[in-house]
Amino acid sequence: MQTERYSRREFLARVYRYSSLSMMALLFGYDLSAHEKDLGKSTALLYATRYGATKDTAQWIQHGMRTPVDLLDIERVSFSDVLTRYDRFIVGSGIWIGGVHNKVIEFLETGQNSLDGKILATFLVCGTEESTDKGRAGIEGYFNVMHASLATKPSMSKAFGGRIIVEKLTDDDRKALTAFYNTFLHEQLRSWDRTDPEKARHFGTDAEYKIENTLLGSVQKSV
Numbered sequence: 001m002q003t004e005r006y007s008r009r010e011f012l013a014r015v016y017r018y019s020s021l022s023m024m025a026l027l028f029g030y031d032l033s034a035h036e037k038d039l040g041k042s043t044a045l046l047y048a049t050r051y052g053a054t055k056d057t058a059q060w061i062q063h064g065m066r067t068p069v070d071l072l073d074i075e076r077v078s079f080s081d082v083l084t085r086y087d088r089f090i091v092g093s094g095i096w097i098g099g100v101h102n103k104v105i106e107f108l109e110t111g112q113n114s115l116d117g118k119i120l121a122t123f124l125v126c127g128t129e130e131s132t133d134k135g136r137a138g139i140e141g142y143f144n145v146m147h148a149s150l151a152t153k154p155s156m157s158k159a160f161g162g163r164i165i166v167e168k169l170t171d172d173d174r175k176a177l178t179a180f181y182n183t184f185l186h187e188q189l190r191s192w193d194r195t196d197p198e199k200a201r202h203f204g205t206d207a208e209y210k211i212e213n214t215l216l217g218s219v220q221k222s223v
């Protein structure tokens with residue numbers, strides 16, 4: 001399993017130093033050590049990629065967050081290990097020929113019961129753009145398929161631009177995309193890159209606030 005993770009000590013040091021949550025807790029005379037368990041909850045950021053843009057986007061999202069996040073390639077993990085080890089999940093997939101990665105669907109179906117309420121956010125990396133009604137409807141359709149097995153839909157979902165580098169495509173993908181570009185777009189297949197590190201980092205920061213608010217809620221309940 002590939003992981004890129006802060007040590008627990010480093011994480012706690014960061015939280016204690018910077019977080020508004022810890023400041024508030026201290027102001028209210030709350031003993032943070034009692035909440036080490038909550039703070040130590042771990043988040044998995046699972047991504048499914050074929051050509052790398054979704055992995056890059058996942059890394060930028062991770063960079064936008066201060067809490068420890070394990071970056072996991074969904075094709076290289078054991079679902080049962082992941083489902084027992086983590087308390088929160090961010091799940092992202094590229095889109096190929098109209099659909100998300102089958103491992104993403106499989107993971108969400110497998111974890112259907114234990115995942116309820118634990119999917120913090122989902123994201124897609126695709127060629128479809130949100131600038132038109134048709135594009136927005138297409139993206140909504142991808143998310144609907146992705147979320148179909150979830151009883152509680154994630155409150156944060158976002159589509160990011162991906163990329164196509166023609167020279168890196170497999171022969172089959174190049175042929176399929178060439179036919180698609182010629183038939184539907186009436187243009188030649190060419191390389192493009194609409195990845196956006198800044199937008200992805202912001203998404204990570206928003207997810208971070210969501211985690212902090214959850215923790216703050218649990219601190220407030222206890223004081």
Ligand SMILES: Cc1cc2nc3c(=O)[nH]c(=O)nc-3n(C[C@H](O)[C@H](O)[C@H](O)COP(=O)(O)O)c2cc1C
Binds near residue numbers: 048162
């Ligand atoms: C074979 C192929 C099919 C694709 N089909 C779609 C599609 O149906 N809809 C879409 O929005 N984007 C489509 N794309 C664009 C991809 O979503 C985009 O290239 C994205 O970056 C892929 O993620 P990855 O780089 O992590 O593999 C396709 C790309 C490829 C290579």
